Amino acid sequence: DAGITQSPRHKVTETGTPVTLRCHQTENHRYMYWYRQDPGHGLRLIHYSYGVKDTDKGEVSDGYSVSRSKTEDFLLTLESATSSQTSVYFCATSTQAQDNQPQHFGDGTRLSIL
Amino acid sequence: LAKTTQPISMDSYEGQEVNITCSHNNIATNDYITWYQQFPSQGPRFIIQGYKTKVTNEVASLFIPADRKSSTLSLPRVSLSDTAVYYCLVGGGDYKLSFGAGTTVTVRA
Incomplete structure (x- = not known):
């Protein structure tokens, strides 16, 4: 959707x-978002970006950092992965940060931390 | 952000109409109501959005009463491929979306 590519699609790694x-987008959307999805919690916002080098925290930002050096790329980093960060991660983009502007989602990254 | 309440699951059969009602009692004056659909192993996909009255597109209809405290997503003549999770969202001004658990719709043959 909206030319959003997430990589990798699957990853298994160790604690620590x-x-x-x-997340890479080809639509030149200004706003980008990272969510995690866990059973029983729906999607929860981790961080979002409202422009190059402009980011802010979401609902569940502890243990995560983000960077956006170019409009098209939004990186999510787990500095020292923990098992509680095992989840499916979705990136999304939108043209505006208004609720009448839909978000467009990638197909997710399934991350397992052993 | 306005809190939303929707059924956890609904079952239907092919060819039937499915109606999912979402409650959002504390919706703000400038809030839009947006519905997303999510298939397994995919990200959510926008399907419809409205502010008041009725909105219809090629996929669904959205009915919003005058008080806007609830909304109903209507899926006409569902098929097996409509089996998915449907999320009702009422956005904030800075678009920090809050996805709840959604409604799992299962369509049977």
Whole structure:
């Protein structure tokens, strides 16, 4: 959707290792978002970006950092992965940060931390 | 952000109409109501949005009463491929969406 590519699509890693997930978009959307999805919790916002180098925390930001050096790329980093961060991670984009502007989602990254 | 309440699950059969009602009692004056659909192993996909009265597109209809404290997503003549999770969202001004658990719709042959 909206030319959003997440990489990798699947990753298994060990506790304590750093992990970086990448979101790449081709639509030149200004706003980008990272969510995690866990059973019983729906999707929860981790961090979002409202422009290059402009980011802010979401609902569940502890243990995560983000960077956006180019409009098209939004990186999510787990500095020291923990088992509680095992989840499916979704990236989304939108043209505006208004609730009448739908968000467009990638197909997710399934991350398992052993 | 306005809190939303929707049924956890609904079952239907092919060819039937499915109606999912979402309650949002504390919706703000400038809030829109948006519905997303999610298939397994995919990200959510926008299906319809409205502010008041009725909105219809090629996929669904959205009915919003005058008080806007609830909304109903209507899926006409569902097929097996409509089996998915449907999320009702009422957005904030800065678009920090809050997805609840959604409604799992299962369509049977």
